Amino acid sequence: MKNILLGLLSLFILACSSQTIAAEVNGTGSMIPGPLINVWGDAYTLRTPGAVIKYKGSNPAAGIQSLLKKEVDFSSIDMPMSLADLKKNGLIQFPFALGGVAPVVNL
Numbered sequence: 001m002k003n004i005l006l007g008l009l010s011l012f013i014l015a016c017s018s019q020t021i022a023a024e025v026n027g028t029g030s031m032i033p034g035p036l037i038n039v040w041g042d043a044y045t046l047r048t049p050g051a052v053i054k055y056k057g058s059n060p061a062a063g064i065q066s067l068l069k070k071e072v073d074f075s076s077i078d079m080p081m082s083l084a085d086l087k088k089n090g091l092i093q094f095p096f097a098l099g100g101v102a103p104v105v106n107l
Contacts, residue, residue: 023051024051024052024053024054025052026055026072027054027055027072028058028075029063029064029075030060030063030077031058032099033097034056034057037076038055041055063076063077064077064081067091076096080093
């Protein structure tokens with residue numbers, strides 16, 4: 001499973017890069033997958049000298065705005081974008097992580 005995830009991350013990085021091999025890939029967006037993306041990035045960096053993956057969790061709306069302004073190479077959001085918006089902006093979207101939300105109640 002770990003090798004499959006690393007392989008998918010590698011394909012994702014190549015798809016986000018305008019070059020064959022990216023020296024640095026930057027992303028932002030939802031805070032939920034941030035730790036996962038950073039662990040994947042560290043693992044990829046260990047296996048690919050010279051490659052660096054940086055992700056800063058903020059919020060999904062800010063992540064999309066940064067992506068549209070071409071300030072970052074990728075973004076993660078919590079809800080799917082419409083097909084019209086994806087086509088209009090030349091973007092692709094695919095699920096890569098599943099997060100859980102749990103209520104905490106003071107009894």
